[in-house]
Amino acid sequence: MIYIIISLIIIIIVLLCKLNKSKIKGHIGEIKIRLLLLKLNPLKYKIINDVLLKKRTGYTTQIDHVVISRYGIFVIETKNYKGWVYGNKNDEKWIQSFRTSQYKFYSPIKQNEAHIDALKYLLKRRINFRSIIVFSDEAVLKNKIYNVVNNKELLKTIKKYNKPVLSRKEVRHMYKTIKKSDIKSNKARRSHVKRVKKIS
Template sequence: MELYIFGVVFSLIIMFALLGVILFFWFKKRSKENELSKKGKMTEMMINEKLSLWANINDALYIPSSMYKYGKNKIFEVDGILLTTRALICIEVKNINAKRIYGTGNEKEWVKEVGTNKYMIKSPIMQNNKHIDHIVQMTDIKLPTVSLIIFDSISCKEVNINNVPGHVVVIRSNEINQTLEGIMTALIPKISKNEIEKMFEKLKEHQTNDKKDKELLLSFTKEYNEKTFTI
């Protein structure tokens, strides 16, 4: 009888110990995910401030991270849209801890170096191209479009992407002002400030914060594996 009780007690101790280990790693994982999410949002906020300031100084209009809906349940989310008389610039922000990120512009995956280790990450170019396609369909805009991919310069030390498509610019966040100045110098005005304001209002009309729309967008991203990644 004593041996039986000992066996039961011992089994319970092992079971609770295993449960404790599982809970420990689960909470650790959740804590890391929450920390990364918080850091990503802070990065977006800082970059949004830079872009908003540039827009105010340069007679442009900027819409920070927003979700849009048009047509029959067509929903997408963009980190930022900058409207100028020369181009519509679609912003995609990435907060990725890495010593270096490198790859080729027309490839689906790039390489992330962390210390001596290398990992494959999804190229944000195709992701942002889809955002641009949505914007064009939603607004029927008659303006050159630029895909601006911005990596946080604090967490990512170096970015080297070759053979980048002509409409794409890949930079770190400490290069925002000179990059935008370069884009403005390379392009000529296509529309008036009044037309920009109309386009701005049209985009704002399609913004949505509806809970059901958020759930629908999440279901789409899971189905097609297009959820914005942060590593």
């Protein structure tokens, strides 16, 4: 009897892992980026992870990472993908390609534009946003696009912006505003995930 119970538990765990494979992969990718961002000087860069904000439409948008500094507001979208990745700035859909299969996914550039628009609406600011798309180091980016990089290039990409464009007071204000506006409600977050699944 004990063996049957253990077998059932193993089967359930395997099924849950398969069902949530993409979700787990996404979380792993975000954790890797969180660890990388911790290497930034905390006196110069303020980091907020997994931000859920209201858009001007009333709907919500989820931002993987926001880094605020005197050098700009970095809005980071992470994609923990493998394989060859094809996509251009104006493409609606990008392609993840393997030897025997291909998958289309929504442009991460356009996805991040929606995130930036929500931040512009919240902060009442139009400029100094830096969009960065980060793919796992296992992805081969076949099109060279500005600020679309692999994990290993993230910190270098952030640090290439070294001219102050914001005051320390502005940095503190924006950090507090985003933190205060970040929706922490589990119900709201579940509702956001459900809506995204419907339209994707």
